[in-house]
Amino acid sequence: MTSDIKLHRYFQDWMNLYKKDAVREVTYRKYEMTYRQIVSLAPDLRMCELSRLTYQKLLNDYAKTHERQTVMDFHRHIKSSLIDALEEGILERDPTRKAIIKGKKPGPHKTKFLNQHEVQLMLDSLSLDAGVNWDYFILLITKTGLRFSEALAITPNDFDFARQTLNINKTWDYKSRQAGFAPTKNFSSMRKIQLDWQTVIQFSQLTKELSEDKPIFVRSKVYNDTINHYLERLCKKSGIPIISVHGLRHTHASLLLYAGVSIASVARRLGHSNMNTTQQTYLHIIQELENQDNNKVMKHLASLV
Template sequence: MTQDAKLYQYFFQWMKLYKLDAVRPVTYRKYEMTHRQLVYLAPELRMSELTRLTYQQLLNDYAASHERQTVMDFHRHIKSSLIDALEEDIIDRDPTRKAIIKGIQHRQHKTKFLNQHEVQELLNTLVLDEGVNWDYFILLVAKTGLRFAEALAVTPNDFDFAHQYLNISKTWDYKSAKAGFAPTKNKSSMRKVQLDWQTVIQFSQLTKNLPADEPIFVRSKVYNDTVNHYLERLCKKAGIEVISVHGLRHTHASLLLYAGVSIASVARRLGHSNMTTTQQTYLHIIQELENQDNDKVMKHLASLI
């Protein structure tokens, strides 16, 4: 590869050489996305033409339609490849130095979740006497707060019914053409989720004659939309707000917070890498609970004479 090569060509060769089979497939697909953006935004930009100005213009073009965090990820991918190009004398200076990361204003994504009454109405619609079905899948997510890919990967062997917990140590790569078991999102995602006795009874019966090491809910290619559409029908049948499977995860966490469970415990149960993620995701609930606590504090202080 020489200075006459185009940037997207160098990046493509670089990601195949250094990233293919070295990172998780889901991560590699993000590098492929960066490559596609380079082809789209800078199809003629050559390595010899890379300067701080041309690189900043590339970032600005990308930032015109993406949020700042997404632009930061895009920048990190390209910067990593160009640092190697610098060491290989393909370029003679780092064009990414002092780059300014911009981006469109962060979109406020409303976190949808159900209250306890609505959850009960949803669970009442589930059919749990016909063997393995999506109703059991929805029940599992509602009771554990698992991520979609984590719940898909659950096998009978993952249950410890005697000690009432579910061992989460893997996910199911449902997005890949060669679907199969994959690592968890992060180290903190590997965890033991405590189960209530009702869930223990229900799943001990369900898994009794199932293959021990095979995923319970995967029989063929699985699509997130398929399960979300099924859940949508159940929500409408129950007469409650329509939410997604991920919304059930939010619901699980919110109910625990309202019940007085600590943020630290909720973070561990959800498999968050740190409490900051939990605090940011459920900030509105935490603020509401803090207001309730303040009311309690004032009432207590006012009672002191």
């Protein structure tokens, strides 16, 4: 392989060699998307033409139509391949050095999480008397903080009603053409979640007549957008801010933090690989709680005479 090869060709060969069958299919599809973007934005750019200027131009062109976080992911993919090219002697210098990550102004985002009153209004509007439906799915995520793919993969066998726990050991690969069970996001995602007695009763009744090893909620092809649109209608009906299904996971975590549950316990319940992820995701809540703690500390110290 020489420096005269086109960037998109090098990246395609690199991802086939190092990423194919080494990462999950959903992750590999992201590399494929990066490849298609390189072909679209820089079809004739060759490795020998790569410099900090030409690379920055590529990033800037991509940033015109994508938000900053998406541009960062695009950059990380290409940078990984170019670092290998540097080690192989195809490049003499690192063109990604000091790259500036830009991005278009973020559009309006849905509410990240609901407060306790809003959650109660939403739960009160659920229809839980007609067998398996998406209302039960929404209830489960709200009560457990599961990821969308984790909740889709839940089977009756995953419940231990006697111990009031739910075993998370797989996901449902709903994005794949051949949807089916898939591994969890990481090792930490494999966990047992404690359930409240009300949820235990509801799901013990719901799953009584279902096949023990088949997903409770999957009957045909499932799309994330379909459930989000359903939840949007439910939010409007309840008179609360519109939230996404992933927002229910954030809601679950935020309610626990406000209730005084430790960051470590919340991280384990969510299946985060470390507490840093939890702290970064819920930094605003943690800072608010720390301010409340500081007020308590000052009141206590002032009472000492």
